[in-house]
Amino acid sequence: MEISNNQLLRFTTAGSVDDGKSTLIGRLLYDSKAIFEDQLEAVSNTSKRKGHEGVDLALFTDGLRDEREQGITIDVAYRYFTTPKRKFIIADTPGHIQYTRNMVTGASTANAALILIDARHGVIEQTKRHTFIASLLQIPHVIVCVNKMDLVEYKEETFTKIISQFEEFSSKLLVKDIRFIPISALDGDNVVNRSKNMDWYKGAPLLHVLENMHISSDLNKIDARFPVQTVIRPQREGFIDYRGYAGRMASGILRPGDEVTVMPSGFTSTVKSINTLDGEVEEAFAPMSVTVNLTDDVDVSRGDMIVKTNNKPEAKQEFDAMICWLHNNPARPRTKYTLMHTSNEPKAMIKNVLYKIDINTYNREEEDKELKMNDIGRITVRTTRPIMLDEYRDNRVTGSFVLIDDATHETVAAGMIL
Incomplete structure (x- = not known):
């Protein structure tokens, strides 16, 4: 399956305190060469001041001063990076129970959730809580990263045991696609590069999984939903009678000639044309921002929704x-x-x-x-x-x-x- 170079994947991280979420993201950014020199210099200086050997990778995502001083994540930290295959937006969400709302906020638009588990502790209450929220928010893909494998001597039995613990409770939840990867974020094992210490693991490293994950089918392409944000009436030469309805496609596909109904009024019409900033297009699909032109002058205003007549919400x-x-x-x-x-x-x-x-x-x-x-x-x-x-x-x-x-x-x- 070919993946377009500009496809955007949003993913969120979740895990208990000190499971290494920020270190994992720091490692992803560091090993995929997605960090600017000035960022690297600032983080290196902070690491030295705190007496760390080498660079403390967690500092790349902890933006609040309180986070850096306490070594924890409090707010949702968004990070953007790109590889030749994909663009990524990461929402690094906090692990503490009192920040459940922050996880819900960060995960609400995600295609995938990375759930971190400390290999020494296995599945704990926080793991169940975060998986439940991922299931509640219908995140289509869950990647379980079993971190700190270096602290359990890279043992395959430990990894296998955690998989069976996780599957025991996740079978009750609505998660379609779950994958497991043994990693060491600190040393970079199976994050961007394959691990020499875990040759028993035959799967791909984390970045490869993220780059090649099929997300096109996550969007609802069946139910055409076009919420109207504003009515456009230019009232200038060449556009005297023009009336367009601007908004962003929420789901599905609209094409000129489609029979549509305006809800909640129930008026029906046909799509005459669809325009974007770059001119007319033959179809509109989520998440495109477009202006829809109808053949009839029907009463449409902000808050209404244009849908296909044979498929209504x-x-x-x-x-x-x-x-x-x-x-x-x-x-x-x-x-x-x-x-x-x-x-x-x-x-x-x-x-x-x-x-x-x-x-x-x-x-x-x-x-x-x-x-x-x-x-x-x-x-x-x-x-x-x-x-x-x-x-x-x-x-x-x-x-x-x-x-x-x-x-x-x-x-x-x-x-x-x-």
């Missing part, structure tokens, strides 16, 4: 969702929030909290239903006008939303529609 004002609560103040049922779903922003309220999930045991808590920061639970939401929704497992764009507190304008929750 549901238009609902009440629905169930899993949410992760992101704010210091707990959720307040019956309080007015703004719900942001694609380009639609109706007022909404939490009608009911059905249960919370204990992310250590996956059990449902039906007694204590108060959603506090970092809690994940199932709620019923009611909106003031219909939103055009798909289930999150079918469509990560039209199946997700955020809640905004009207008083403070802060984002308080991220939701996945069930």
